[in-house]
Amino acid sequence: MTFEPGDNVRVLPSEKPGHVRTPGYLKGKAGWIESLVGEFPNPEELAYGFSGKPERPLYRVGFRQADLWDDYEGPAEDCLYADVYEHWLEPGEGAPT
């Protein structure tokens, strides 16, 4: 695996079309690796009748809500976890852990 729990990451700002499982509001955002869920067939290929192999690592990635929304109403501690595939992540800077 490329990433370890605690690593800072950034979600790629890719506009790749299709059955991507990375929601738009996370693209380009900084967060951290919370844990590795496991390896799964790539849904971007599975959805179109392909095997999805090789399987891709899937992480639970944490984000500070204040980093996602300029007008977030709530304490600075509030956060959001999403499941993001490794090929949507790059090493990041400055995400608090």
Add this chain to the structure above:
Amino acid sequence: MSGHHQHERAGRTTSPYAARIRAIEALLLEKGVLTEPEVQDSISYMEARSPANGAKLVARAWMDGRFEELLLSDAKAAALQLGMEPEHPAEFIVVKNTPGVHNLIVCTLCSCYPRAILGRPPDWYKSFEYRSRAVREPRAVMREFGFEPPEDVEVIVHDSTADVRYMVLPLRPLGTEDMGEDELVELVTRDSLVGVNVPRS
């Protein structure tokens, strides 16, 4: 077309969407993509599951610390132990509320939900409004469901974007120390398993 409906029943909804689904179902059957028994199996699968399963898992975890540990580390094994059928290609993770942390589940991309345990999600869970607002203003959404986490409680939203289905293990309500498992089960609502509210007290 075969000219007759194979499972026409009383009380069917007449909305255009339902009509469209029935037309698609009829075509899939006619073309042999699905068989009638497969359709029935799928209906039985969903009808055998309900939020009552989640309530049982939660009540047992409140009563039994070792079961709670299993539920949080291997939720499918915990469900099997209570006689449920958690088989599903996706992972099943239970997240625990504490006095300092409140969890909320959403699927912004579609309507991912732990169906293998809880059955079909409620309609509001699938609405564009819930899916867009739960990530952006979770505290406002919970207020509308009648629950306001204090400012010193951290709210964690879980967006089930891929291969994990989430359920909340809510906090056991205060003043329930003398209750048995059967009574505790009655306190656990579907909304509290999604995290938009807390159990009855």
